[in-house]
Amino acid sequence: xxxxxxxxxxxxxxxxxxxxxxxxxxxxxxxxxxxxxxxxxxxxxxxxxxxxxxxxxxxxxxxxxxxxxxxxxxxxxxxxxxxxxxxxxxxxxxxxxxxxxxxxxxxxxxxxxxxxxxxxxxxxxxxxxxxxxxxxxxxxxxxxxxxxxxxxxxxxxxxxxxxxxxxxxxxxxxxxxxxxxxxxxxxxxxxxxxxxxxxxxxxxxxxxxxxxxxxxxxxxxxxxxxxxxxxxxxxxxxxxxxxxxxxxxxxxxxxxxxxxxxxxxxxxxxxxxxxxxxxxxxxxxxxxxxxxxxxxxxxxxxxxxxxxxxx
Amino acid sequence: xxxxxxxxxxxxxxxxxxxxxxxxxxxxxxxxxxxxxxxxxxxxxxxxxxxxxxxxxxxxxxxxxxxxxxxxxxxxxxxxxxxxxxxxxxxxxxxxxxxxxxxxxxxxxxxxxxxxxxxxxxxxxxxxxxxxxxxxxxxxxxxxxxxxxxxxxxxxxxxxxxxxxxxxxxxxxxxxxxxxxxxxxxxxxxxxxxxxxxxxxxxxxxxxxxxxxxxxxxxxxxxxxxxxxxxxxxxxxxxxxxxxxx
Ligand SMILES: Nc1ncnc2c1ncn2[C@@H]1O[C@H](COP(=O)(O)OP(=O)(O)OP(=O)(O)O)[C@@H](O)[C@H]1O
Ligand SMILES: [Mg+2]
Numbered sequence: 001x002x003x004x005x006x007x008x009x010x011x012x013x014x015x016x017x018x019x020x021x022x023x024x025x026x027x028x029x030x031x032x033x034x035x036x037x038x039x040x041x042x043x044x045x046x047x048x049x050x051x052x053x054x055x056x057x058x059x060x061x062x063x064x065x066x067x068x069x070x071x072x073x074x075x076x077x078x079x080x081x082x083x084x085x086x087x088x089x090x091x092x093x094x095x096x097x098x099x100x101x102x103x104x105x106x107x108x109x110x111x112x113x114x115x116x117x118x119x120x121x122x123x124x125x126x127x128x129x130x131x132x133x134x135x136x137x138x139x140x141x142x143x144x145x146x147x148x149x150x151x152x153x154x155x156x157x158x159x160x161x162x163x164x165x166x167x168x169x170x171x172x173x174x175x176x177x178x179x180x181x182x183x184x185x186x187x188x189x190x191x192x193x194x195x196x197x198x199x200x201x202x203x204x205x206x207x208x209x210x211x212x213x214x215x216x217x218x219x220x221x222x223x224x225x226x227x228x229x230x231x232x233x234x235x236x237x238x239x240x241x242x243x244x245x246x247x248x249x250x251x252x253x254x255x256x257x258x259x260x261x262x263x264x265x266x267x268x269x270x271x272x273x274x275x276x277x278x279x280x281x282x283x284x285x286x287x288x289x290x291x292x293x294x295x296x297x298x299x300x301x302x303x304x305x306x307x308x309x310x311x
Numbered sequence: 312x313x314x315x316x317x318x319x320x321x322x323x324x325x326x327x328x329x330x331x332x333x334x335x336x337x338x339x340x341x342x343x344x345x346x347x348x349x350x351x352x353x354x355x356x357x358x359x360x361x362x363x364x365x366x367x368x369x370x371x372x373x374x375x376x377x378x379x380x381x382x383x384x385x386x387x388x389x390x391x392x393x394x395x396x397x398x399x400x401x402x403x404x405x406x407x408x409x410x411x412x413x414x415x416x417x418x419x420x421x422x423x424x425x426x427x428x429x430x431x432x433x434x435x436x437x438x439x440x441x442x443x444x445x446x447x448x449x450x451x452x453x454x455x456x457x458x459x460x461x462x463x464x465x466x467x468x469x470x471x472x473x474x475x476x477x478x479x480x481x482x483x484x485x486x487x488x489x490x491x492x493x494x495x496x497x498x499x500x501x502x503x504x505x506x507x508x509x510x511x512x513x514x515x516x517x518x519x520x521x522x523x524x525x526x527x528x529x530x531x532x533x534x535x536x537x538x539x540x541x542x543x544x545x546x547x548x549x550x551x552x553x554x555x556x557x
Contacts, residue, residue, distance in 0.1 A: 071461075071465065079462035079463065081459060082455075083455045085457075085458055085460075087456060087460070089477050089554045099463050102463065149463075158462075
């Protein structure tokens, strides 16, 4: 758990982050959104003390982060940034091994961990361990960047627009991978993005910032249905908020008990996807199937539309 | 064309070594430049010894310049040393603009004749290219790479040694190469203050009005400069290739 307490950063007379307090739950993904220059990166970097706050403090699992030298703190916190920042003169394996080396792991353990991560990120160790960053595609570089951030099994991972440079298809894939990894390692992730779709797709909680202040910090559905500020509605988008809301619920969560006619849809699909499928097929209802092929229940268009309204 | 370059390189090396090891066999070539039966080949000392002494002084000076210029370059690119950048730059620039001959004139009264004043003059003259290249190399490290290095938990020292210096290495090497090559030529002035070197041959030529000596001194110095430049450029390329820094 990360507690951010009344955190502020001033440069001269300008306040870049202004009294932000928030509690980030363990094993969750928190996404920070906001316009350019609203202080998102500054807030993120104060968590691992790449930037020292002017006021306030950060506690990780109850311990004040100022209790140890900043570089030692950072070895326990993963950090991935836009444009990956891989070391160009080091191989993929050496890049990933950076933090384990700093922590003094023995070579066998480092090798095993590098191999494990390459496999998790779908990079064949035989082909890629010895490659240099410039020999990889943008998507591969980005995956190595995240693998490097996760190498020493940090409990907390900070990501600053990690997928900003990727094209939409690779980005969607990277987001899916991140969700998998979060589930697999139980990492607490704080991610900064400009992309509201990304925020709604990944965030268990979303924080909206403007001019250095935290306007609202809540679950994505609450941001849509009960925005604390007109800026929050503008940020989350008014024109397609009903569809956004539908995208936050899965078919499995909304399935009604019983049987019905209609096309089969996956329990993991969002209501938005199910609605689109029904419109496309001209059907009124769908059968919700679990991944193992058992019936979970059914959904009707009316039941789906019900969920696209606030309150 | 690498084939052509290799042939030229070998030819230059063969010419240099041949002349230094068996200067007398080149006598017929130089005789037309002499008058009144003067010796066609420098005869007041061993050319090979002079060339090695010359190279020795240049390399010692370059080692000292490298140590100081790289150290200073590192210092002024740290947040704590940034305030010294203008001062360091001024000092290093003075080292370059103050003529080496003038440095000799100033230092001889202090340290006496011989190698020492030459070393000091070459040291001061060779600082600038290494210093400037070190600064550019360190300042042009990609900011994201540096941020990642700090974000991973490298200390300032670890970041410098394992990221910044390796990334700046190609430019630093280039600076050292420029400095060395400039000083191979400049070192000839050392002979005016009795340092052993190839300047001796040229000065002897000037004093006795023997064009053959002047040409020999110039030729050996020039060939050494070219070969050194070429060898160091090759070494740089190899280091950069193995470190994937192109
Ligand atoms: N070292 C600094 N000195 C002065 N001002 C700074 C400094 N660093 C950042 N700022 C200012 O602080 C503000 C917030 O910067 P920050 O990088 O946190 O914004 P951001 O929300 O991440 O923006 P973006 O979405 O463009 O990345 C900006 O207006 C920026 O100009
Ligand atoms: Mg930012």
